[in-house]
Amino acid sequence: MSNYLGNYSLYIALIASVYLIFKSYLDSNSENKFLDKNFILITSIQTIMITVSFFSLVAAFVISDFSNETVFNNSHTLKPLFYKVSGTWGNHEGSLLLWLLVLSIFLFIFLLNSRSQDTKYKLLTILFQQIIISGFLVFILLTSNPFKTLYPIPSEGLGLNPILQDPALAIHPPILYLGYVGTSIIFSASLASMISGNIGDKWARHIKKWVLVSWVFLTIGILLGSIWAYYELGWGGFWFWDPVENVSLMPWFCLTALLHTVIVLQKRNSFKEWTIILSITTFSLSMSGTFLVRSGILNSIHTFANDPSRGIFILSFLFILILMSILIFFFNQNKISNTAKENFILSKETAILVNNWFMMFFLSVVLVGTIYPIFLEVLNGSKISVGPPFYHNLLIPFLIPFLIFMSFGPSLKWIKDKLKKFNYNILIIFFISLLISYAILTKTENSFLLSIPLIVFSIYLLLVTIKDFFVSRSSISQKISHFGFSLLITSILLNGLFSNEFNSNMKVGDERIFNEKVVKLKEVNVTDVDNYKSLKASFEVTNKNSSFALYPEVRIYQQPLTITSEADIKTTLFSDNFLVFNILKDDGYYNVRYQYKPLMIWIWISTIFIGFGGLLSVIRKNEQKY
Amino acid sequence: MSKNIKFLGLLLTLIIIFIILLKGLNVSKDYSNEKLKSKIDFSLNAKKLFSDEIINISDLFDKNSPSVVNIWASWCAPCREEHQFLMKLKDMNINIIGINYKDSPKNAKNFLSSLGNPYSEVITDNDGTKSIEFGAIGVPETFIISGKTNEIIKKYIGPLTSDNLIEIKNLLKKNA
Numbered sequence: 001m002s003n004y005l006g007n008y009s010l011y012i013a014l015i016a017s018v019y020l021i022f023k024s025y026l027d028s029n030s031e032n033k034f035l036d037k038n039f040i041l042i043t044s045i046q047t048i049m050i051t052v053s054f055f056s057l058v059a060a061f062v063i064s065d066f067s068n069e070t071v072f073n074n075s076h077t078l079k080p081l082f083y084k085v086s087g088t089w090g091n092h093e094g095s096l097l098l099w100l101l102v103l104s105i106f107l108f109i110f111l112l113n114s115r116s117q118d119t120k121y122k123l124l125t126i127l128f129q130q131i132i133i134s135g136f137l138v139f140i141l142l143t144s145n146p147f148k149t150l151y152p153i154p155s156e157g158l159g160l161n162p163i164l165q166d167p168a169l170a171i172h173p174p175i176l177y178l179g180y181v182g183t184s185i186i187f188s189a190s191l192a193s194m195i196s197g198n199i200g201d202k203w204a205r206h207i208k209k210w211v212l213v214s215w216v217f218l219t220i221g222i223l224l225g226s227i228w229a230y231y232e233l234g235w236g237g238f239w240f241w242d243p244v245e246n247v248s249l250m251p252w253f254c255l256t257a258l259l260h261t262v263i264v265l266q267k268r269n270s271f272k273e274w275t276i277i278l279s280i281t282t283f284s285l286s287m288s289g290t291f292l293v294r295s296g297i298l299n300s301i302h303t304f305a306n307d308p309s310r311g312i313f314i315l316s317f318l319f320i321l322i323l324m325s326i327l328i329f330f331f332n333q334n335k336i337s338n339t340a341k342e343n344f345i346l347s348k349e350t351a352i353l354v355n356n357w358f359m360m361f362f363l364s365v366v367l368v369g370t371i372y373p374i375f376l377e378v379l380n381g382s383k384i385s386v387g388p389p390f391y392h393n394l395l396i397p398f399l400i401p402f403l404i405f406m407s408f409g410p411s412l413k414w415i416k417d418k419l420k421k422f423n424y425n426i427l428i429i430f431f432i433s434l435l436i437s438y439a440i441l442t443k444t445e446n447s448f449l450l451s452i453p454l455i456v457f458s459i460y461l462l463l464v465t466i467k468d469f470f471v472s473r474s475s476i477s478q479k480i481s482h483f484g485f486s487l488l489i490t491s492i493l494l495n496g497l498f499s500n501e502f503n504s505n506m507k508v509g510d511e512r513i514f515n516e517k518v519v520k521l522k523e524v525n526v527t528d529v530d531n532y533k534s535l536k537a538s539f540e541v542t543n544k545n546s547s548f549a550l551y552p553e554v555r556i557y558q559q560p561l562t563i564t565s566e567a568d569i570k571t572t573l574f575s576d577n578f579l580v581f582n583i584l585k586d587d588g589y590y591n592v593r594y595q596y597k598p599l600m601i602w603i604w605i606s607t608i609f610i611g612f613g614g615l616l617s618v619i620r621k622n623e624q625k626y
Numbered sequence: 627m628s629k630n631i632k633f634l635g636l637l638l639t640l641i642i643i644f645i646i647l648l649k650g651l652n653v654s655k656d657y658s659n660e661k662l663k664s665k666i667d668f669s670l671n672a673k674k675l676f677s678d679e680i681i682n683i684s685d686l687f688d689k690n691s692p693s694v695v696n697i698w699a700s701w702c703a704p705c706r707e708e709h710q711f712l713m714k715l716k717d718m719n720i721n722i723i724g725i726n727y728k729d730s731p732k733n734a735k736n737f738l739s740s741l742g743n744p745y746s747e748v749i750t751d752n753d754g755t756k757s758i759e760f761g762a763i764g765v766p767e768t769f770i771i772s773g774k775t776n777e778i779i780k781k782y783i784g785p786l787t788s789d790n791l792i793e794i795k796n797l798l799k800k801n802a
Contacts, residue, residue: 291647311651315644315647315651319644323640326636326640330629330632330633333629374646374647375646377650378646378650384755384758385753385754385758387728503733503736503737503740505740505741564707565703565706565707582706582707582709582741583710591706591740591741
């Protein structure tokens with residue numbers, strides 16, 4: 001029943017989409033002053049139909065309707081309700097349906113929110129957005145229909161993968177999608193404004209909200225993915241430069257650049273073409289992300305079962321969109337009124353331009369690392385593997401000028417700034433950061449020449465962003481985000497410098513001394529739980545004057561025989577203590593791995609700060625100052 | 627540069643990228659296929675983990691019977707899980723060659739000294755290229771390779787399970 005409902009409402013949505021494409025195209029050539037009421041009506045019908053379709057899939061998951069193939073492949077009656085629901089978007093078909101749902105809801109919100117905008121501009125935005133929506137509808141209906149039925153109806157589903165049952169992973173895709181799909185509105189709106197010729201400060205103010213919303217969701221989405229990798233995969237890291245992680249980072253760099261550029265457009269009415277190019281690129285990167293992940297062209301821990309027809313479809317669709325936007329860009333370029341203004345070297349405009357250069361550099365490095373292996377394999381058949389060293393070697397040295405630049409760029413004035421008289425505050429802050437860095441670096445054996453300026457300038461930037469809360473004229477949201485960023489970089493660096501681990505074989509009652517800490521294995525309790533045997537160890541870690549307990553677990557599943565280790569992580573404000581153990585042989589010895597990771601929680605907190613700054617900027621209505 | 631030339635240049639670049647990615651789709655389809663690389667290039671040289679000596683990998687294989695090749699790393703949690711099964715294979719007197727994937731030698735040696743060393747020899751693969759030569763896409767992966775014809779008989783992606791043990795034993799017996 002829900003299969004039919006879901007399937008047919010998608011067809012109705014497709015008809016609505018085709019109608020809207022023609023209608024908006026025809027109307028955009030006439031000189032109507034007002035938007036036809038039908039647009040809102042048909043768009044709401046379409047949004048409702050897609051919502052119905054989505055929720056009928058959710059319903060099928062909740063009641064475990066195994067006559068639906070997607071449910072059969074990805075769910076199980078024993079799953080908790082929360083994971084049944086999140087299972088809806090944990091697979092290829094359902095996740096595309098979610099993409100589609102967000103696409104149509106965003107267009108609907110856009111229509112409600114842009115009453116004051118020019119009619120032709122609105123019509124064209126509808127046109128482009130509907131082209132994207134119809135593309136996704138056709139894609140879903142032809143190659144990845146989530147409502148395929150099975151007969152005879154199986155009695156039990158296949159999906160009971162414990163690794164995927166994690167709260168962060170359950171909400172990570174929808175949040176990330178909100179970010180990805182938000183860029184589609186920016187894309188459609190920038191093409192529309194290119195044709196209708198209304199790019200300027202007013203348009204910038206209007207589109208800035210969408211840029212901010214997408215950026216906040218993308219930031220939080222990436223954060224959640226990283227949290228999942230840290231807690232669930234338990235390898236003790238938070239970022240692995242896995243191609244699928246990179247794919248979410250690339251639009252983030254681009255969107256961050258756009259976020260800054262759009263402010264210049266708003267305040268100074270310049271950088272028009274660059275804003276459009278960034279909007280197109282951001283969306284293309286989001287779409288390429290979908291292509292790279294969904295087609296199976298990348299080999300990574302995230303890749304899903306692949307079907308070449310899907311890859312060919314998304315690739316063609318992506319290139320049609322890019323081609324369309326390039327054509328529009330080149331044939332409407334003359335409509336952009338370039339009020340050529342003089343740019344001074346020492347001004348906020350230049351500062352933002354430099355920020356953009358850095359973002360483009362970071363983006364290119366990640367892009368090359370992700371895409372180049374695919375190219376090389378096609379071109380001469382050789383296979384290379386790009387790992388963390390590539391990214392670290394190329395990104396970290398450039399982080400130093402970026403940090404220096406970020407410390408003074410935001411406080412420059414618009415149009416033209418003067419080199420002020422020597423500022424003693426800055427000198428004092430720099431001196432303090434030198435002292436702190438010296439104190440930090442003497443505590444570590446790892447003293448590469450590169451880490452000295454890195455630590456100095458990251459602490460310097462951190463202090464400057466704190467100082468800015470009290471003296472700078474810029475907006476509070478910007479201060480929070482910039483502070484969050486400097487905190488993030490500092491935490492990552494210190495975390496990298498001071499993390500350490502030990503590996504040892506222990507039996508019950510053994511003690512090991514490691515970095516002035518005593519790790520003691522007190523006991524191992526064996527219990528039988530539902531379908532596995534559980535070995536729960538109890539460790540005591542004693543520091544100079546405090547102690548805490550850690551309870552890692554080993555689970556032995558009998559059918560089929562699999563052994564999984566559940567790490568126990570003790571998180572405090574200063575550090576994370578990570579402990580995992582494994583069974584060795586039957587002689588009572590266990591292999592124990594203990595990791596000490598300082599400031600781990602600050603990596604998450606600082607990213608929340610970054611996103612919160614953006615959120616604050618969305619909520620606050622009249623942000624006059626930047 | 628005139629606008630038209632810019633436009634054509636961009637268009638041409640796009641078309642080239644499109645074709646390459648389209649081709650890439652087909653390549654990667656074979657990539658995950660178990661029979662992509664049915665033969666191993668035995669002329670490959672590699673460094674030993676314990677002695678820093680550079681050897682030709684063909685020396686590691688027993689010419690008369692198949693060997694097991696296991697790609698692993700100390701940082702890889704699934705490798706830890708499958709380690710016990712490798713120890714069982716060793717107890718059955720099976721020749722296992724380890725490829726240590728993107729790892730620091732110190733951590734790798736720690737791993738083996740604390741958990742036990744199932745390998746007859748371990749070669750290092752700092753940049754991941756050796757593993758790619760075997761057609762691997764990640765860690766852990768296990769291959770059964772005939773020493774006579776240097777063909778891949780079987781390939782396991784992901785950690786080994788107890789079911790695989792029996793299968794490996796039978797395969798080795800059949801191909802001996």
